[in-house]
Amino acid sequence: MIHPRLTAALIGSALISAGAFAQDGNVQRGAGLYVSKTCNLCHTLAGESGPMAEMGGSLDNLGSKRDAAWIRAYLKDPTGTLPGATMPKTELTEQEIADLTAFMLAH
Numbered sequence: 001m002i003h004p005r006l007t008a009a010l011i012g013s014a015l016i017s018a019g020a021f022a023q024d025g026n027v028q029r030g031a032g033l034y035v036s037k038t039c040n041l042c043h044t045l046a047g048e049s050g051p052m053a054e055m056g057g058s059l060d061n062l063g064s065k066r067d068a069a070w071i072r073a074y075l076k077d078p079t080g081t082l083p084g085a086t087m088p089k090t091e092l093t094e095q096e097i098a099d100l101t102a103f104m105l106a107h
């Protein structure tokens with residue numbers, strides 16, 4: 001039988017690493033989400049442009065213009081962050097937002 005105190009320690013460290021995870025986006029996962037959430041339809045990034053790229057424009061060098069906090073807020077609530085925004089709000093979890101932000105800022 002596994003010692004109860006050891007079990008508690010294992011669960012504790014799993015929770016701590018899950019917490020750290022939620023704040024740090026993962027570039028690799030972000031790249032997958034960028035396609036699966038159809039962001040690529042309306043944007044150009046790293047030479048890839050979708051059929052409606054004119055609409056959303058380029059996300060290259062996004063980091064020179066926007067910081068992570070702004071991007072996260074914008075993805076959560078486009079019109080609340082950028083008055084008059086026309087980008088549709090996509091349902092995303094905090095983790096997905098962090099991953100997408102990390103991906104975009106890596107380009």
Ligand code: HEC
Pocket residue numbers: 034037038039040041042043052055056057059062065066071074075078082084085086087088090100104
């Ligand atoms: C239907 C087209 C469309 C889709 C799909 C779309 N966008 Fe956009 N996006 C826009 C438009 C248009 C803008 C310009 C600002 C506005 O009108 O909201 C924009 C702006 C942005 C900006 C701000 C760029 C800047 O320079 O300030 C970011 C970041 C962004 N989009 C990321 C995403 C991500 C991530 C997704 C996928 C979850 C996504 N977009 C999906 C159309 C789209």
